[in-house]
Amino acid sequence: MTASPPATPQELRCLIVEDQVMFLQLLRSMLEAMPGLQVVATATCQANAIALCSGDDAPDLLILDLALPDGDGLAVAEALAATRPHAKVVVLSGQASSFVCPAALQPLIAGVVDKTSAFGQLTQVLERCLPHSSEPLTPRQEEIYGLIGQGLTNKEIARATELSVATVETHRKAIAQKLGMSGSELVRQASLRSRLNAVEG
Template identity: 25%
Template sequence: MSDKPIKVLLVDNHPLVLDGLKAILETFEHIDVVGVAGLALTGLEIARATRPQVALMDINMPHVNGIEALELFREQVPETRVLMLSMHDSREYISTSVMHGASGYVLKDVSTEEIVEAIETVAAGGTYFSSGVSDVLLERRASEAAQPLTAREYSVLLLIAAGQSNKQVAEALSISAATVETHRKKIKKKLGVSSTAGLTRYAIENGLV
């Protein structure tokens, strides 16, 4: 872990949640809360000014909700990874968040330790889904999942779903980036998806990540 603290932005339209989260996170020396906002667009302004590594963001907010804000964050502050913090554990919310670029999804009733672990994981480039979220995603039986991919294609899919670039996948599997791109195209065609977000959603919904 870097010696520099993880810069975190909190976006939630419930003042009690914001105040509580800020107070808790500020007790951790390796976390620096650079701003709080009650509206998504206000959070975006703060993010542009402070460039946090992680933004914890609620979904249900007035004007612009958290899912809509995901695309704005991705366009305007791509270095900021967004971790959704929500009381909703529906598969629709979770999958839609991932499709729009969320790096994780944590339920509001988890422990402080789990929120900190999620922040650390996302800041390090990983994805994080709290235990309650994982349970929801795994409700779909494995037998329902189509199995059209080869073993190598599954390996590529898992790495892509984890947020790895073609170059990183190539290095992990000791193949060329061009070969990875070929696999990526074949996987998209087999699964009937057109984007990386679609691949990630497939992996999550079928319990592969």
């Protein structure tokens, strides 16, 4: 269980509960780059997560793995519901398609994301939870964002997509604007997303 400095007032305070340490570290790095969101703590087991959700500093947003080594992740969501009923929960599951949400928790569930899917799905769910709710990327922008994450230059992306370098640069600026990032932050998050997708695959 680790903690971070307090979030600023306009940020959602996020707790990540995930027992796979490598996945947790990559996920934390990526979420910390998202404007409007502050990862204030992480937990790798049910007991620690429940403790973090039961106090005065309970998070506004819970990223929750259902399969924890000491019990069902839904118990963590129940603890958060009791403390902060207006919080949001994003469920991570290897069997997302078969997940059945208990009726009492339905108001909290912002989305259910399959751990085998692309990180883009989680990003879209989180963006709906964030105050700035940025406009989603177009399919072409998603493609270019992925190529940025692979370390390609604008010229290499232009060749791969059969676009001009100027068009790639325009897309790149639009992506950064939609995601509320500087150029360097865009490269960092795109790279981290690419690494996370590789771990998922």
